[in-house]
Amino acid sequence: MIAIKVDNLVKNYGEIEAVKKISFTVEKNSFFAFLGPNGAGKSTTINIISTLLNHDDGDISVLDNIVGKNDSEIRSKIGVVFQNSMLDDLLTVKENLIVRASFYSIDKLRLLKRIEEINEYLEINSFLNQRYGELSGGQRRKADIARALINWPEILILDEPTTGLDPKSRKDIWELIDKLRKEKEVTIFLTTHYMEEVLDANKVVIIDEGVIVAQGSSEELRLKYSKDRVKIIPNNNLEKILKEDKIDYYIMNDTINITVDGCFKGIDIVEKYREHIREFEILRGDMDDVFLNITGRKLVSE
Amino acid sequence: MTILFQLVRRNMRIYLRDRATVFFSFLSVIIILLLYILFLGEMQTDSLIQHFGDIEGIDWLVSAWIMAGILTVSTVTVPLTVLGTLIQDRSNGTINDFYVSPINRKILALSYLISSWIIGFVMVFFNFVIGQIYVYFNGGEFLHFIPIMQLLGVVMLSIVSFSSFFFYISLFIKTTNAFSILGTIVGTFIGFLGGIYIPIGILSDNVQFVMNILPTAHSVTLLRNIYMKGAIDVVFSGTPDEVFDTYSMIYGLEVNIGDFGLNNIHLLFGMIIFAVIFYILSVIKLSNSKL
C-alpha cells in the first residue's frame, strides 16, 4: 500500500528552481526519511504534499487523494509539524489544542481523552496550562507534535523536528517516533539534515539542490556509498610502513584511518601490522560518508 | 459554527493578552485627548467665546465635540489593530497551520472580521463610557437611553465599515513591519481626517471635498449630532439660526459635497456602501489567493 506518491514534481519560485522533477513513493505505515542539506527543497516538497503550496508540474497523491483536487480529504488525514513553531505564543498549550481540535470536529470531551492519549507518548501534561510562548524549545516542539497528532493522522509529517534542540529533547522525540511506529498505524514522513536520524528509516531519499541523488534503505545506502574503516592509534612508525606498502590512509585527530571493503578486511590489516598498533577500532561506514561520497560535500557544514 | 467560535475566541484572546497591542490601538485616542487637555480644547473654547460671547454650556459643547471625534477615531484604530493578528499569523506561518487543517477558508477569513467587530465594539464602548464621564465633569450631562442606542448603532456601522476596508488592505500586507507602518500612518492622519485637530470648515474646498466623501466624516458627523444635541440646545438656544449654521459648517456637524448637503440617511448609506464595496473586493481577492 502506498501512502504518498510523488511523480515528476516540479516547483519554481520565480527564477529559483527549488524542486526539479522528483519522484518517489512512501509506503503506508513505514518510516520515510527525506534527507538533504539547507535549501535542498525538503520544506518545499513537504508543503506541496500537505496541500499548502501549489506546484508547477507533476502529480502527487496522498492516501489515494490527488493533491490539488481532494485537498480537504488529505488535510483531514495528515498531521504536520512545521519547521518553525506555529502555535500561538499567547495561548496556553491546552487552549491552542482546543482551537485546533475544533478544526477536526473533535468536541471537548473527546479532546480531553485525546490529550490523555497523546500524553502517553509526549508527556505534555506538565506544561499543558502554560503559555506556548513561555515554553522551552523542547517543550514547544512537543506541543507542536501534540497538535499534529490531535486528529490521530494517518500520515505524520515532520519537517526537521529536532533541529536546534538539546540532546535530551532530541532523544525524547526519537523515542516518541519509535513508540508511535510500534503502537499506532501511522506513516512517518520526516525531513532532516542529520544522518544519524535516518538509520531506522525503512526508506531514505536523499535530495540535493532539488534533485534526488540517491534512495534506498539506510543499510543499502550505507553499503553502496560508504566504506568501513580501521581507526588506529599507532605505537611507532606505522605511517612510514604504510607508505612503503602503498596503503592509502588519512589522519584524523591523531589517528590513522584506513578505509576497507568490509570489516573482515579490516581485521586482516590489524593482523598484518599488529606490532605497530597500540589500539584500534573497526568502524562501519556511517551515513555521513554517504552524502559526502555522493555529492562530494558534507551534509552539515561545521 | 464551533470552528468560527473557537477562532474568534482565539483572536480575541491574542489581542487582549498583548497589552502593547491594546495600548497601541488607543494611542491616537490618547494623543488626541492629551492635545485637547493641554491646549486644543482651550483654543477652541476661546475662539467660540470670541465669536458667540461667553454663553453657558460652551465647555460641554467642546468636550462633547471632542468625545464624538474620539469615538470615530477608535472605530478606525481598534479594528485595524485587531486585524494585525491576521498579518502576524501570515508572517509567522500560523496561517499555514490553519491551512493544513480541513477548515472552510471563508470561515477562517470571517473569523478575523468578526473578531475585529466584537473587540472593536467592546473597546469603543469602554471608550464611550470614559468619554461620558469626561463630558460630565466638564459641565455636561449624560446621554439618555435612545441617543445612546443611536450612537452605538452608528459606532457599530462605523466599525463594520472600517474593518471591511482594513481587511481588504491587509490582504496585501505581507509583513508585520509594513503593517505597523500602516498603523502609524493611519494613527497620524486620523486626527486630521476626522476633522479633530483642525475643524473641517476652515480647510480649503478641495480638502473638504476629499474628507467629506470618506466615511470618517460620515461617522463623525452622525456621532457629533447625537452626542452634542444637549449641548447645542443649551448653547444655541438664544442665538439666531445663522450662528448655529456657521458653527455647524466649521465644526463638521454637517457634510456637504459641493453644494449638496447630505442628510443622515445619506451618511448612513455612505458608510454601508463603503463597507459593502470593500467586503466584495475582499471576497474577490480571496477567491483567487490565500489570506
Ligand SMILES: Nc1ncnc2c1ncn2[C@@H]1O[C@H](COP(=O)(O)OP(=O)(O)OP(=O)(O)O)[C@@H](O)[C@H]1O
Ligand atoms: N517562498 C520562497 N520564495 C523564493 N524562494 C524560496 C521560497 N521558499 C524556498 N525558496 C528557495 O527554494 C529552495 C528550497 O528551499 P526549501 O525551504 O525547500 O529547502 P529545505 O530543504 O527545506 O532547506 P532547510 O534545510 O534549510 O530547511 C531554496 O533555494 C530556497 O531559497
Ligand SMILES: [Mg+2]
Ligand atoms: Mg526546510
